[in-house]
Amino acid sequence: MNLKAERGAATRDQLLAIATRLFAEHGYEGTSIEAVLQESGLSRGALYHHYAGKDALFEAVLEATEAAILARIVQAVEGIADPAEMLKAGTLAWVRLAGDPVIQRIVLIDAPSVIGWERWRALEERYSFGMIKGALGATGAIPAAYLDLHAHMLLAAINESALLVARGRDQATAEAAMEEFLRRLLSHG
Amino acid sequence: MNLKAERGAATRDQLLAIATRLFAEHGYEGTSIEAVLQESGLSRGALYHHYAGKDALFEAVLEATEAAILARIVQAVEGIADPAEMLKAGTLAWVRLAGDPVIQRIVLIDAPSVIGWERWRALEERYSFGMIKGALGATGAIPAAYLDLHAHMLLAAINESALLVARGRDQATAEAAMEEFLRRLLSHG
């Protein structure tokens, strides 16, 4: 089980890479399986052998993208001990990352509608949301009863901010606003 | 020009009503024009005479829904003078409204992906976002330079909260958390 498995994995990776680019460029609806096949030079049978359908292909792309994002964010906050500082660093890193149209279109815009909001939520729980909630809880600024909901709202705010930055809003101002937003949120007012 | 125009308007309304229900139930992708035609008893020609295509039909549904939402929120805050109280009342009203699956699926989940994030933003600007920004600005709690971005982030947080409530989260807790969130955001920490 080596040559065969390797070939399969290579094919999957190739399909994933091409699909990621096309989904990011033209969105889920605007991307046809046909186009993926044409660029890859593979047949329909090959694609449907590796992925159950268009949704499954999209979900694989989404999962891979989320994993890549998480790795970059972990890298941005490593070595920071203070939870509040970590939250800030992670947030800013995410806002900068989301400038990437791949992340925008796939993770933030199409994903909820394609795989369903619940499943998208569950996925985020395992990635960005998990980190946010952990860091936010560690600051101790939010009452336990509200922690979960505050983490959700904060993540939504961050995502929105990222989308705005990517649409030409001034990045420096957005980052300053984000810091202010965090400061208020963590205040004990 | 009366009977003819009336018939046309009635047909449009009928299509809008049926499409709204189907889009809310099965999402944009899961709803076929065919199904709309079947339920309405009309022909393809009739539908395409009134709406340029499936996207245009969706957009009309979206616009009508947003208008209905705005009306209900205006009703919820009328008579309130204090901006902070108005913001609170409007926010809670919106969280409760978004329990409606029609609003959920169409406005919050499918819309950005179907008509594009920019156009969706522009639409919201004319509706819910406009109100939020006005009320938030009137409280005077947010520096002018950050007002626009804070309004965006707040609206995103509210929408997220609404989606959570509709997925079975305890509504009372969510509303309490929302109040706490607002309090912190408006604090002068």
Add this chain to the structure above:
DNA sequence: CAGGATTACAAACCGACTGTCGGTCTACGA
């Protein structure tokens, strides 16, 4: 190492769907 089992891939094909187009009918205005 022989042969069945499994895997990777190919290609024709199917059903469903969106959008188009020529045409009909009827209310309206001149």
Add this chain to the structure above:
DNA sequence: TCGTAGACCGACAGTCGGTTTGTAATCCTG
């Protein structure tokens, strides 16, 4: 009364997602 424009019809074409059948190569087992 007659021409026009708007409301509506239904057949058709093109596209797309997914299925099915077939083939070759690799893997595992006796």
